[in-house]
Amino acid sequence: MPYTPGSAEELQSQAGGRLVSIKGELPKNVAVRSLRLIKACGGVFVVVAFVAGGEMPVLAGSQIRSAKNTRNAIVVLDSATTILLGQEEPTPVQEAVKDLQSDFAKVLGKKLRIVRSSEGASGVTIWIGEKSKLPEDVRPQGLEEPESFSISVVRSAEKSQPGKVVLLAGADIRGTIYAIYQFSEQYLGVDPLYYWTDRQPLRRTQLGLPASLNKQFPASVFKYRGLFINDEDLLTGWAPGEAKDHTGISLEVWNKIFETILRLKGNMVAPGTWIFPDEPQIKLAGKRGLILTQHHAIPLGLNVARWPKDVPYSYTSHPEILERAWKDAAAAYPSDQEVLWTVGLRGLSDVSYSAFDPSVRGNDKALGELITKAISDQMQIVRSLRPDAQFITSLWMEGARLMQQGYLKIPPEVATVWPDTGYGYLQDKGLVTAGQGAYYHVAMMNFRANQLTEMVPVERIYSELERYIKAGATHYLLLNTSDIRPVPMTMKAVMNVAWQGVPRDAASNDQFYLQWSSEEFGAKSATQVAGIYKQYLAAPAHLPGEEPALPYGDQYYHTEARRFLLEYMVGFPLYFLPGQAPTWTTPRVFPEPGKDLAEALKGEIQRCGEAQPRWDALWEKAVATEQLVSPERRPFYRAHVLAMIAIDRESNRTLQSLALAIQRAEKGETTQARAEAQHALEALEEISKAEAKAEYGKWKGWYRGDWLTGIGRTRELVQIFAKQLEDPWSPMPPPVYWTGWEAYYHIMHYEGERTADVN
Numbered sequence: 001m002p003y004t005p006g007s008a009e010e011l012q013s014q015a016g017g018r019l020v021s022i023k024g025e026l027p028k029n030v031a032v033r034s035l036r037l038i039k040a041c042g043g044v045f046v047v048v049a050f051v052a053g054g055e056m057p058v059l060a061g062s063q064i065r066s067a068k069n070t071r072n073a074i075v076v077l078d079s080a081t082t083i084l085l086g087q088e089e090p091t092p093v094q095e096a097v098k099d100l101q102s103d104f105a106k107v108l109g110k111k112l113r114i115v116r117s118s119e120g121a122s123g124v125t126i127w128i129g130e131k132s133k134l135p136e137d138v139r140p141q142g143l144e145e146p147e148s149f150s151i152s153v154v155r156s157a158e159k160s161q162p163g164k165v166v167l168l169a170g171a172d173i174r175g176t177i178y179a180i181y182q183f184s185e186q187y188l189g190v191d192p193l194y195y196w197t198d199r200q201p202l203r204r205t206q207l208g209l210p211a212s213l214n215k216q217f218p219a220s221v222f223k224y225r226g227l228f229i230n231d232e233d234l235l236t237g238w239a240p241g242e243a244k245d246h247t248g249i250s251l252e253v254w255n256k257i258f259e260t261i262l263r264l265k266g267n268m269v270a271p272g273t274w275i276f277p278d279e280p281q282i283k284l285a286g287k288r289g290l291i292l293t294q295h296h297a298i299p300l301g302l303n304v305a306r307w308p309k310d311v312p313y314s315y316t317s318h319p320e321i322l323e324r325a326w327k328d329a330a331a332a333y334p335s336d337q338e339v340l341w342t343v344g345l346r347g348l349s350d351v352s353y354s355a356f357d358p359s360v361r362g363n364d365k366a367l368g369e370l371i372t373k374a375i376s377d378q379m380q381i382v383r384s385l386r387p388d389a390q391f392i393t394s395l396w397m398e399g400a401r402l403m404q405q406g407y408l409k410i411p412p413e414v415a416t417v418w419p420d421t422g423y424g425y426l427q428d429k430g431l432v433t434a435g436q437g438a439y440y441h442v443a444m445m446n447f448r449a450n451q452l453t454e455m456v457p458v459e460r461i462y463s464e465l466e467r468y469i470k471a472g473a474t475h476y477l478l479l480n481t482s483d484i485r486p487v488p489m490t491m492k493a494v495m496n497v498a499w500q501g502v503p504r505d506a507a508s509n510d511q512f513y514l515q516w517s518s519e520e521f522g523a524k525s526a527t528q529v530a531g532i533y534k535q536y537l538a539a540p541a542h543l544p545g546e547e548p549a550l551p552y553g554d555q556y557y558h559t560e561a562r563r564f565l566l567e568y569m570v571g572f573p574l575y576f577l578p579g580q581a582p583t584w585t586t587p588r589v590f591p592e593p594g595k596d597l598a599e600a601l602k603g604e605i606q607r608c609g610e611a612q613p614r615w616d617a618l619w620e621k622a623v624a625t626e627q628l629v630s631p632e633r634r635p636f637y638r639a640h641v642l643a644m645i646a647i648d649r650e651s652n653r654t655l656q657s658l659a660l661a662i663q664r665a666e667k668g669e670t671t672q673a674r675a676e677a678q679h680a681l682e683a684l685e686e687i688s689k690a691e692a693k694a695e696y697g698k699w700k701g702w703y704r705g706d707w708l709t710g711i712g713r714t715r716e717l718v719q720i721f722a723k724q725l726e727d728p729w730s731p732m733p734p735p736v737y738w739t740g741w742e743a744y745y746h747i748m749h750y751e752g753e754r755t756a757d758v759n
Contacts, residue, residue, distance in 0.1 A: 075124060075153050075164050075213075078206035079110040082122040084165075086129045089176070092289025096177045097128060099259060103184040107201050124164045126183075130176050131169050143171040145219035147267065149179035151186075152214040166209060173289055174267055181263045182217065192263035195256045196488050197520055197636055198697070221469060222437070222477040224340055224392075225498035226268035227261055227484075227491075228295055231445040233743040234452075234483035237705015242750035247280050248272060254281040257484065258288040264495040268340060270295045270478065274305035274580065274748050276756075277332035286337040293478065294342040296394035296419075296439070297350040300378055302329040304348045305748065308755040309584040313348055315374055316359045321758055322374075327381050328757040340476075341382050343414060344393045345374040349581035352398045367398070368407025375414065392417050392476055394439050400427045415475045422446050423550050424456040426464050437476025438468055442490040445482065445740070448543065449553035451709045452486050453644040457537045458493045459509040465494070466502040485702070488640070489516055489533070510534075521637055522630030529629070529641065532622050536645060539614040541607035541652070552611075557651035558714045560604065561658050561680075562738050565717045567597050568662045569724060570735045579741035582755075590737045598666065601659040608656035615649035639694035646690035650683040651711075657683065658718065661725075670725055677722040684715045707743035 085097055101111040115121050127134075131143050140150045149170040156165060168183055170176030184190040187209065189201035229235070232249060241250035254271065261269055268291035271281045275298075285292055294301050302325050304313075312318040333339055347355045353367065354360050360367040375393060382389045391414040395403050400419060402408035410416050417437045418428040422444035426432070441449075442456050449455060468474065477498045481491050493512055505511055513530035521529050540551035566574055574590040593600065622645050629637045661676035691703045706712065723730040 073211050074208040075166060075211055076206055076208050077124065077126070077166070079108050079112070080122055080124075081112055082120070082125045083112050083114045084118060084121045084125045084127045085114055085116060086133055087116050088133050089129060090173055090289075091287055092173055093128065093130075093176050093180075095288055096180045096262065100126075100128075100180050100184060103188050103190045103201070106190065107188050107204055107207070109203065124166075126166045126168060128168045128176065128180060129170075130173065131171055134167075134169060138165060138167060140167065140169050140216070142216055143169065143175065146172055147175045147178065148217060148219050149175040149182070150214070150216045151179055151183055153209055153211050166213075174262075177262055177289055178217070178265055181265075185263070191519070193260060193488050193492060195260060196485050197640075199520060199633065199636070220265060220267075220499045221501040222474045222498040224268050224291065224293070224437070224476045224478075225495065226266040226270070226290065226293070226478060227257070228270040228439075228478050228480045229257060229482070229484070230270070230273050230295065230480050231443075231451065231482050231708055231743070232272060232747060233705045233707045233740075234485070234702060235705070236743075236747050237707070238699070238702050240746075245280055246750060248275075248747050248750050249281070251280055251284055254284055255288070258285055258290055260484070261290060262288065264492065265499040266495060267291055268293045268478070272747075274298070274303055274744070274751075275301075276303050276306075276751070276754070277301035277329050278334075282337065283334055286334060291338045291340050292333070293340040293392070295478075296342065296344060296396040296399070297346050299342050299344045299346075299374075300326045300330045300382065301333065302326055303756050304346070305580055305582060305744075306751060306755045307348050307582045308758060309582065311758055313356050315345060315353070315370060316357050319377075323377060323381065325756055325758045326378055328759070330382050330385055332757075339386075339389070341378075341389055341391045342394060343375045343378040343382075343391050344399065345371045346396075349578055349585065354398075364398075364402060364405055365407050368402040368405070368409075371399075371402065372409045376411065379411070379414070391415065392437065394478075395419055395427070396439065404429060404431065417476050417478070418473075420464070421550075422449050424460045424464060425548060426468070432468060432471050432473045434472030435475050436468075436471075436473040437478075438465065438473070439478050439480070440465075440494060441480040442487045442494060443480060443482035444553075445708050446555070447559040448550070448556040450486075450555065451482060452554045452647050452706065454487050454490055454533075454536070455551065455553055456490050457509075457534075458490065458512050461490065461493050461497065462502045462509060465497045469497075469501055485699075486644070492516070520640075521633050522628075524630070525625055525628035528621075528625045529637075532618065532625060532641060532645075535614075535618050535621070536648075539611060539618050540648065541611040544603065544607075552607075552648075552652070554647055554651055555709050557648075557655045558709055558711060559738075560600075561655050561714050562710075562717055563593075564597070564601065564604075564658055564662055565721050566733065566735070566737065567593075568665070569721060569732060574735050574737040576737050577739055577741040579739050579744040598663070601663045604655055604659040605663065608652050608659070611652055612649075612656060615645070615652055619645055619649050635696045638690075639696065639699070643690045643694040647687055647711075650686045650690075653683040654680045654714065654718075658721075661721070665725060674722065674725050677718060677725060680718050681715070681722065684711065684718065687711055705743075705746065707746065708740045710738055710740065713738050 083097060083100065085094065097114060101114065105111045127138065131139055138154050138156055140152060143150060152167045154165045154167050155163065168179035170179050181192065185192055191197055191199040235249045235253065239250045239253040241247035245251040247254065258269065269285050270293050271285055282292055298304060307313055312321060315322050345353045347353050360370055379391060393410055393414050394417045396419045399408065415435060415437055417439050418426055418432055419439040420426045420441055422441050424441065426438055443451060445451055479491065479494050481487055484491065503511065510530065513533050514526050517529035518526035542549040542551055572592050576588045576590045578585045622641055626634060626637060657676045657680040661673045661680065664673035664676060695702050717733060720733050
């Protein structure tokens with residue numbers, strides 16, 4: 001295994017009055033056989049670590065110049081190196097090569113020159129190409145599996161070709177792209193998540209590769225794997241694309257999202273929540289070489305959140321309308337876009353279809369039969385346009401229940417995808433079989449889970465996905481990341497499994513936290529930060545009555561806080577404004593909770609009160625650990641670790657303080673109630689301070705789009721509550737239960753008055 005650049009302590013040797021250092025660190029879990037002093041010309045010694053497997057290490061520039069007696073075993077890359085890209089390589093590969101140029105510029109300070117024929121190549125060149133398009137004398141052996149790739153050093157016997165070649169070859173287009181990004185990560189030290197973590201590789205004047213380098217990478221474990229950018233409020237608020245790109249999120253940011261997926265060895269994307277099939281980001285996904293897939297609520301790409309007013313939505317009474325709409329949606333995709341089609345039947349706003357059809361309401365057997373028919377009809381529609389189409393169906397919500405009951409019949413050519421609960425627990429109940437797949441969350445919008453912070457332990461990710469791998473259910477893995485930036489750690493954990501499977505090491509959970517912490521924050525702080533992550537995931541209170549136990553998420557604190565305040569200040573009825581629904585949808589009355597306010601307040605005071613000391617101890621530890629973090633990584637530490645803890649810690653304090661305040665107010669203890677309300681406002685202010693520190697550099701305005709968790713809305717209600725405690729005749733809040741409708745107003749605003757085509 002080659003030596004890779006990193007941030008470990010330098011190995012140093014003093015010889016002949018000169019200091020020679022090897023920067024970087026050996027890959028994890030590689031046994032070092034010995035450290036040897038190799039005498040080079042001029043009396044200089046170089047420390048070389050020989051690792052298991054006997055490969056030569058990759059050496060930084062200063063070492064290469066000194067170690068002349070090993071020069072024949074090293075291929076030197078510097079700013080004079082060229083990148084050779086064949087004339088026939090398609091646009092997605094060309095885009096990845098541009099990223100490789102940028103990666104080299106970060107390391108060497110200069111972009112390498114791209115040449116399109118061997119005549120213009122330098123003596124040492126990086127040759128990039130699909131296996132079938134390469135000359136036979138440099139074509140790698142193997143690479144028979146789709147998306148497999150290799151990285152090797154070869155010599156060409158042809159005089160017309162470069163003498164020394166670093167060959168990045170793929171079995172196909174995406175295999176070639178993965179070879180490029182794997183080279184960047186493994187040999188240049190470029191973080192696949194650099195855009196989100198802001199981690200920069202080590203600067204060098206040149207670097208070397210062992211002349212014996214020959215690595216092959218097999219096909220991924222999961223055949224289809226990628227991200228669902230869902231409930232994208234933060235991304236929309238931070239980087240709106242409406243004015244320039246006619247998209248919710250700017251195309252510049254979409255391009256970085258697609259690059260991130262490819263760097264993580266993903267091959268598909270669901271690019272947004274309520275989108276149309278002909279939007280610019282869909283075309284851009286194709287340009288980057290990604291497969292387009294749809295999420296469970298928009299089968300065949302039909303944007304049901306923009307269903308036209310006064311048009312029936314019933315597959316029982318008006319099947320011809322839905323069939324036309326499905327056909328129009330399927331036909332709207334670019335003809336050259338690779339699509340993995342989602343089939344199924346749901347309602348207009350990600351609710352059960354039965355809410356719109358009385359004939360199947362309360363009748364699971366009839367509902368299952370109708371969805372089965374819809375799937376069959378949708379397949380015929382798509383195959384009339386694309387005979388070789390591939391299909392999946394996602395069993396989100398009622399789908400899993402209908403499948404378990406045996407009422408939903410999935411054709412054998414449609415891959416069944418089991419969803420999780422939103423907390424990383426998959427819902428197959430042991431029914432998963434070979435050829436199926438998973439829809440997984442590391443962020444979840446359900447008014448209870450986390451939208452702004454990490455929430456799923458790595459051990460749960462490994463345990464659940466390992467079940468699917470053992471069952472052979474590796475056809476599909478779609479990961480819901482919401483806005484990406486709050487959940488980079490668990491996103492990487494899931495995508496690592498999607499590509500390579502679950503690590504074999506029994507202690508791999510701890511190893512992942514340690515490796516992530518070392519890479520992102522430096523080796524000195526790694527052990528402490530890894531412990532902080534585990535302590536963070538164990539700190540929250542748990543929702544009562546849930547099995548398995550589910551933690552309070554950042555949404556839960558604020559949903560409950562606002563409900564308590566509205567119930568106390570206004571009372572029922574409270575009105576529910578639908579957000580993920582057509583604009584003409586009528587507001588609904590929010591039902592009264594099953595238990596009275598006093599009982600609910602008592603429960604939160606107890607549970608949040610028990611959790612608060614855990615949060616306080618964690619915060620103290622995290623703040624103290626910052627001084628161990630590498631100085632250049634402290635902004636990201638504040639953004640990812642400290643802001644994450646502050647949001648949940650102070651949200652817990654807010655809910656506890658408000659429950660106490662309302663309890664005191666109910667008893668007529670106004671002075672004490674005011675004090676608790678003030679404590680809640682102080683906690684919310686601490687969240688604002690932590691978020692402000694997380695908005696460094698390009699991230700300015702990141703939390704402007706927090707319309708789903710809605711911390712700003714909580715603050716507004718607490719301020720009104722505090723004024724009412726001072727003066728009961730002060731203005732009251734409207735009787736509207738906050739549902740995040742503002743988020744979808746902004747997320748879909750670029751669509752204007754456009755509706756789904758049903759003609």
